[in-house]
Amino acid sequence: MLQRVRLAVFLFVLGGFLPSVQADEVWEFVDADGVVHIGNAAPPASRGLVWLSQTPSARGGSGSAKGKEREVSALRLPGYEAAKPHLEAAALSQSLEPALVIAVAAAESAFNVEAVSRKGALGLMQVMPATAERYGVAGRILPDGKHAAMEPKVNAQIGSRYLADLLRMFDGDKELALAAYNAGEGAVLRYGRRIPPYPETQQYVDRVMRFYRALIR
Known part of the structure; x- marks a missing residue:
């Protein structure tokens, strides 16, 4: 996000x-x-x-x-080993490449499960509350007072489901799906199914793809 x-x-x-x-x-x-x-x-x-x-x-x-x-x-960050099983399981449940999901989490939060952005994106894959609600996690609060989407396993599942939907929407084009993950699918559609000309989004896509390529070598 x-x-x-x-x-x-x-x-x-x-x-x-x-x-x-x-x-x-x-x-x-x-x-x-x-x-x-x-x-x-x-x-x-x-x-x-x-x-x-x-x-x-x-x-x-x-x-x-x-x-x-x-x-x-760069992927061997604090939290990587703990997050990896959740990310891999979530990826496989959506028939995604684990490397792609891991790369998204690396770029989004550096595997920091406690990360909360100024825009309100949550956790490992920086899931927005509205996206969590779309996939059935609607504002539930954990016993520690955090949004349920902060739980790493849940967060990985939400982020992977969203990424899988974006890949289907953009015919398997990883870069367009990543651009939509960052800027929203509406932005990619508005620019004719191209990566929007936003420096942040362009840098984000490049960063995720570098992580991804490093993982699959």
Whole structure:
């Protein structure tokens, strides 16, 4: 779903100082509000930081072993191992590729099951309450006071069902389905079944597809 993406040269977070890195490497950080921050210069601290990949100019070929290792390692985030079974089970229940569902969760929340965006998107796959209601999870509150859609297994199922519906709507085109997951299916239809010209959506589709390709190699 929609997330607010902040482009920055650096991000202050808690933790120790990072060693110097090349400026053509890209990092991503999801803060406590579920907001995604991206930059290409070394931030001063490491807690919560996710190294995505090198930029295309620095990769020296998408098939390089170093590039593969770096992209795959981006999926080895805190919470990945716990989230993986839920994501895989949800994907298989909808006849989806587990790699695609895992890639969406990586881009949406960095596997942070507690993520809540400023727009109200919830949990692992950043499900909007209206989407949860569409699939039968209508504002139920868990004993801990959270929306039922925050429960990782439920969240993975809702997100996977929505993604499966979008893939059917767009004839199996992954990039269009991902664009619709981010910007809404109406936006993709308004632009003639093309990825809308929104920088956030275009970057989102590219990010998910990079995660996906890294997983299926």
